[in-house]
Amino acid sequence: MDQNSTVTPIASLPLADKQPKTLSLHGDDRVDDYFWLRYRDDPKTIAYLEAENAYTEAMMAHTEALQTTLYDEMLARIQETDLSVPYRKGNYYYYSRTETGKAYPIYCRKAGTLDAPEALLLDQNALAEGHAFFDLGLFAVSPNHQILAYSVDTTGSERYTLLFLNLATGQLYPETILETGYGFAWGNDNQTVFYTLVDEANRPFKLLRHHLGSAVSDDELVYHETDEFYYLTVGKTRSDAYILLELQSKITSEIHYLDANQPEGKFQVVQPRSPGIEYQVEHHSDSFYIVTNDGALNFKLMQTPVTAPAKDHWRLVIPHRDAVLLEGVSAFAKHLVIYEREAGLPTIRVRQLASGEEHYIDFPDPTYDVDEGSNPEFDTETLRFNYASLVTPRSVFDYNLETQERELKKETPVLGGYDRHQYASERLLAKASDGTQVPISIVYKKGVAKNGANPLLLTGYGSYGFSYPATFSSTRLSLLERGAVVAIAHIRGGSEMGRQWYEDGKFLKKKNTFTDFIACSEHLIAQGWTSAAHLAIQGGSAGGLLMGAVINLRPDLFKAVVAHVPFVDVVTTILDDHLPLSVIEREEWGDPNDKTFYAYMKSYSPYDNVEAKGYPNLLITGGLNDSRVAYWEPAKWTAKLRSLKTDQNCLLLKTNMGAGHGGASGRYDSLKETAFEYAFLVDQWGLA
Incomplete structure (x- = not known):
């Protein structure tokens, strides 16, 4: 596939008036030749995106049979x-x-x-009829189990419509609440609910109290967060005793609480916000457990009376540790379950509250992922958790907190005779440019030789402190069975190695994220796992920024790139206060209104650093209704690459015209998107 084929290149199509826009700040004039793509209401913009889609379809036409084969393979593995x-x-x-x-x-x-x-509560398929996209946001049954609150999004914009269903009669309540966010909580009277509204930038900013069956116009505004750096959400403690109003910026927390038995009451603050101080709250009996970074980079656990929750009354339960990240706690009637991360791996510690005795739950694989399952009951001795590794399908366990016995309730079936013993996973370490050891999780089919000839797909993220999970994927088997190796780079900007790992990959240290990924790529090549001629990379959203940054730095290192909804126009987006997330993102990336941050961010922003040179083969995706990374970011990046790059490698843009940040919603359409992307990779590797 190359742009010298018989398909008409996009750049030659007269689809819009390509009038540049000059953006000036700090005495620096940036000319944006593709600013016009932001004007969604201009028919020429839609025509351009549709032409790009047609071009991509034409360039991928020779893989249609392969796409069908891949789709059929992946579907056949699913029960x-x-x-x-x-x-x-x-x-x-x-x-x-x-x-x-x-x-x-x-x-x-x-x-x-x-x-x-069986009693059927909600059939998403019926709700999704007539919609190209459908997402169920909220599913919350009332304390008396008689009413279901649920919310739906039919565009991918993440602006939900909230409804209430009488589970006895099957009839909807008359009220419909528009423009809601994810937060929601039931009062214990089964009549009072709390929900959030989103502003024009998709930020949850208001908490309202609603009485079931009453007019929405009568709803009471409980809290209005005017600071654009903060998200507002609401939830309920497992004990069902308290409703928590949580206000969270990227670096600061403030939590308010309300007795769920008195839903007409006023929320009380636990601890007023203090810049840079984060905390979480968990309720048990007459206490709140508080996980906080106050004087504790990797967080510590405190306990305080519910009647005196302010910081002056906090008592130390688990101290800060340099080598262990405290990620959270779950309180049950007789036990405290403590979630930690040590040496890059998640762990679970169980403490018996009466005796103080502790033990860890052990896990068998060298690299894996574990998280808490559905545990709505407070008074129980059973913990449900989900476990998976690169070779072990997602498994649901019930764990007895007293006897330490575990019961496998279900392992996700993988049809077609999957045998995990035919595959191997490892944990490698690559040396970064500053000497830091960066973990890599890797999976392959046994028998793969380290001869430098293996196709390899390396993925990464490295932002927001998100630790990339080493989990199972049945779709990935279509690559492994074709001889490909799949790896995850656990680069700085995540929290795999603790909070400092995150701090060392943000603000004025963001470039560590990119150089770490390059170091992982070079290590895999040096160790014979692959070569530059066989190495493909993949990342989405902030991971798409990673893709754009590393191919600007080392385009010679990669054969092919898949960039999902990539956040690539960093400076322009974060400067625009009207865009979703932009103001909040300044606590992650920096504020370009500050000259120092502006210069640093501009120096790595993928869109700003496209040059006249050769680039790898590229497949770039976007979503027209994406509220997190606007469709024009991948579109502008594609256009600029097409204009400047000097190679004949393929450059494809595929915009989902009816979805948002997460792509297609239904499982079959989602599989088709994966099959399309895998076909691109398999074709580039020459494995078709």
Whole structure:
């Protein structure tokens, strides 16, 4: 595939008046030749995106049979008619199930026992009818189990419509609440609810109190967060005793609490916000447990009376440790479950509250992922957790906190005879340019020789303190079975190696993220896992920024690149106060209104640093309704690359015209997108 084929190159299509815009700041004039792509209402913009899509389709036409093969392979591994592991809440067992040919889950429950008749609560497939996109945001049953609150998004914009369903009659309540966010909580009276509204920038900024059956216009504004750096959300403690109003910027927290038995009352603050101080709150009996970074880079655990929650009354429970990141705690009636990360791996520690005795839960693989499952009950001795590794499918365990016995409730089926013993995973270490050891998780089919000839797909993220999980993917088997190796670079900017790992990959240290990824690539080549002629890379959103930055720095190192909804126009976007996330993002990347940050951010911003040189083969994706990374970022980046690059490698832009940041919503359409991307990679590797 190259641009000298018989397909008409996009750059030659007269689709818009390409009038540049000069952007000036700090005495620096930047000329943006493709600023016009921001004007979504201009028919020429839509025409341009559709022409790019047509070009991509034409350039990928020779892979259509391969796409079908890949899709059929991936679908054949999925047990289409399946059932989640039921969890108990009160007198009910809740679960979801899927049916062959249906794209979305169906939510159900049973009363009393698992042998009871099934009651269907919500069928997403019925709700999704007539919509090209559908996402269920909220699913929250009232404390008395008689009413379901749920919210839907049919565009991908992440602006939800909130509805209420009477589970006894199957009838909807008359009120419909628009423009809501993810936050929601039921009062214990089963009539009062709290929900969030989003502003024009998609920031949850208002908390409202609603009484079921009343007019939405009568809803009471409980809290209005005017500081644009803060998100507002609301939830409920596992004990069902308190409703928590959480205000969170990238670096600062403030939490308010309300007795859930008195939903008409006023929220009280736990600890007023203090710049740079973060904290989380968990309730137990007459105490709050508080995880905080106050004087503790890797966080510590404190305890305080509910009646005196301010910092002056906090008592140390678990001290700060240089080598261990405290990620969170879950409180149960008799136990405290402590989630930590040490040496790059997640761990679970269990403390018996009466005796103080502790133990760790052990896990078998050299690299893996574990997280808390559905645990709505407070008074229980059973912890449900989810475990997976690069070779172990997602598995749901019930763990007895007293006897330390674990029961495998379900391992996600992988049809077609998957045998994990045919595959191997390892944890490698690459030396960064400053000598830092950077972990790499890697998976391959046994028998792969380290001869430098293996196709290899390396992915990474490295932002927001997000630790990239080393988890299982049945779709990935289509690459492994073709001889490819798949690896994850756990680069700085995440929190794999603790909070300092994150701090060393943000603000004026952001370039460590990119050089770490390059170091991982070079290590894999040096160790014979692959070569530059066989190395492909993949990343999305901030991971798409990573893709853009590393190919500007070392385009010679990569054969092919897949960049999902890439955040590549860093300076222009964060300067624009009207865009979603822009103001908040300044606590992650820096404020370009500051001359020092401006110069630094501009020096790595992928869009600003495209040059007249050769680039790898590129597949870039976007979503027209994306509220996180606007569609024009990948579109502008593509246009500038097409204008300046000197090679004949392919450059493809694929914009989903009916979805947002996460791409297609239904499981079948999502598989088709994956099959398309894998076909691009397989074709580039010459494995088709």
